Amino acid sequence: MTLSSNTLATTSPPSEGIDKPAGLGRVRPALRIGPLSLVLRPTMLLVVLILAAALFAMFCLDMTIGDAHIPVGRVLDVLTGGGTRSQRFIVLESRLPRALTAVVVGAALGLAGALTQSILHNPLAAPDVLGITAGASLGAVAVIVGTGGAATGFAATIGAPLAALTGGLVTAVAIYLLAWGRGPTGDHGVTGLRLVLVGIGVNAFLLSGISFLLTRASLQDAARAQLWLNGSLNSTDTARLIPAALALTVVVVVALGSARTLATLRLGTETTRVLGVRIQTQQAMLIGAAVVAASVATAVVGPVGFVGLAGPQIARRLLRTPGEPLIGSALVGAISVVGADVASRTLFPVDLPVGVVTAAFGGPFLLYLLVRMNRKATLS
Template sequence: MTLSTADRSGLTRVRPALRLGPLSLVLRPTMLLIVILLAAVLFALFCLDITTGAAHLPLGRVLDVLTGGGTRSQRFIVLDSRLPRALTALVVGAALGLAGAITQSILHNPLAAPDILGITAGASLGAVAVIVGTGGAATGFAASVGAPLAALTGGLLTAVTIYLLAWGRSPTGDHGVTGLRLVLVGIGVNAFLVSGISFLLARASLQDAARAQLWLNGSLNSADKTRLIPAVLALAFVMVVALGSARTLATLRLGTETTRVLGVRIQTQQAVLMGAAVVAASVATAAVGPVAFVGLAGPQIARRLLRTPGEPLVGSALVGAILVVGADVASRTLFPVDLPVGVVTAAFGGPFLLYLLVRMNRKATLS
């Protein structure tokens, strides 16, 4: 049987597949090229971040030190001082971007980000409580681990609280958590937690309030290996869980009825994926403090660059890392003072949030 020209023109071209044993992958050359370009931009910003500082080092000298060369003083500046900061910025940005991609995919809402849902505020409240409660006398364990551990605990407890408050009967009559209800509850809990942070700052001494406010701005000045290692481990764990559940995550975007017909346990998968996102956001916040709008903007920028139907996991992590590392470079080169990285991301994220709101409003008007 032969097809006419008209019939052939109506057929959809099938993308080439790559088969490796039992695995079968669809080749998307354009998407792969964009991901490689994003990785290249991230590597360039990462190297530039290491060269930036009070003592400027040429890029060639930095690469020489990273490959085992350089003098003792240069190795100290690069490996002990600047490399942990740049790595922390990269890991924190990737974790926030990945957490935002998971939450936005599950809740079908581009505004569903850890800082909007209250996860970041819960982590911040825990850290501020420790910083203010110690009265500046924290040393040893409390100084290096106390606030990050409290931030992680606060983020996890806040996520559990929001999930329980959002549990109820859906429009179809099933019991569970819906995206809209979770977002609304998260916004309310976020407002409550922010007021709690303000209350603690108002009652604290001037010195403790200044220390807490510096942490609340998302500063990389205190980044070290003690906080970097847990963040790396958490990012690796969340990445494995997210990539292992990529097909389930794509199925959840199809809607409740279609997902149930395909045999996916919606509430169980939502709980697992949301738990992974909460761990990533809480650990990132515990490492450097709240870095605003990265979890919101990263997945949406990656989605537009890669032109995917949902928020891409790897692309979101790369864009999130680019935003934080780029903000760290900008904070130390474009301004007369060394600004906290959270201030720079907030300045970028505010207009981007307005853009998303205007775009959503136009879609609602047209529909």
């Protein structure tokens, strides 16, 4: 008797005395809505909901911090349309853009890290390791140092972010072209290991370029550039937040629409090719989406290190998935940046940039990944 997937998803477990077919384990329940078919994973869904709730709680807590302390209950009251006029001004006009920017930047970095790590099959393949963040930083520093603070108005608002976005995209194209070559099977393309190695080299070159620009700048311009290089939320505003949110929305749509292709790419080159997937085309498209997300995040607040590296790995362990989960990585990334903003203004005597806090916690996590990878290599 032949059993369809619908039959397996809806029939009751076999009774005693009836053996299960070989290789058939517990079948997950299926949910069908018209042409859509989803497999229900209650544990994974519960973890995602917990992460979303933690992000909302951290988001509200972030808006309580400032010169005038506002309790969380008052913040929720303002967000639902209540509160006094002064409370609405403080929360909606002053603190809400900063908190939303932290969410957008963290989600973009987490999603970018999940895409690059999934495609390249390497937990170290994050935008800040591959040189994308350094390219964006070089573009922004060049504008800050080059204008000497002379730009005003719209040029001052959009100049450095636009240069950062351009620098990240140009760097990604350069890395991709330098990594192009003949693979182990004889086909021309880009392999994960080659892309990571080229990215590390380009990252070192770009960091030296940033250092050179800082040594040639005036003291005032160097201070402005150094503040931006630390990844600060202090200068965030709606003019930068809205384009970043729109870009992140487009990247999320592209990433979720390619979720099945991304899962297929994890199966290896030969299997993916047999399934009819155009490997190089899909890799280029998904890496492009990751580059846009990372470049936009860097353009808004500056480089925020280790979020794209640690976020997908933490989400993978929480959700227990075979690959880096997209939604989970975005949520963990957002929690990391919002939490770093809260910690920078409450745990330290001075208001630290969020990039300093994420680097302090991300450095030990990088060492953990390196030790873990070394143990795997030794055992194998």
